[in-house]
Amino acid sequence: MKNRLKVLRAERDLTQAQLADLLNVSRQTINAIEKGKFDPSLPLAFKAARLFGLTIEDIFEDEPPE
Amino acid sequence: MKNRLKVLRAERDLTQAQLADLLNVSRQTINAIEKGKFDPSLPLAFKAARLFGLTIEDIFEDEPPE
């Protein structure tokens, strides 16, 4: 699942570690999500959306319905 | 995390088993999510939103930021 975390971080001048702190997860988790290694949980997606003032759909891109 | 799955199901006259089939998960998974036993994964939340023609935020209610 694609996401815009890297761009949103850049816009706010945040490092992966700083974003991780703001979301109460580890730096490796942010890195893994940005690199597409796995999808965030729904609660984490909500936290990120709230932090950036966006919807989940604004940040994460769903796969097409095949 | 609260959700409106039960109501959305009722509006469309679907059983838990039918919804489970439409979302490619087990009936027990739908039941557990409706009963609040655990949160769906982000991909499953997207599938449900797409199925009902709603956003994730329309269906699932985030916890307050404490």
Place this chain on the structure above:
DNA sequence: TCTTTATGTCAAGCAAGCTTTACTTTAGAG
């Protein structure tokens, strides 16, 4: 009453999300 359908629940097990620790690579500042 008997049967069927929908829902609820439990247990065991596999898969995915996330953690800590630690090491490597990249890129910019000096």
Place this chain on the structure above:
DNA sequence: CTCTAAAGTAAAGCTTGCTTGACATAAAGA
């Protein structure tokens, strides 16, 4: 070139999402 901050990566382990199989309960119809 050297130093440092940021990013990338990997292993081991815990927690959560989801599975199958099984059984229990409630409601409704024949």
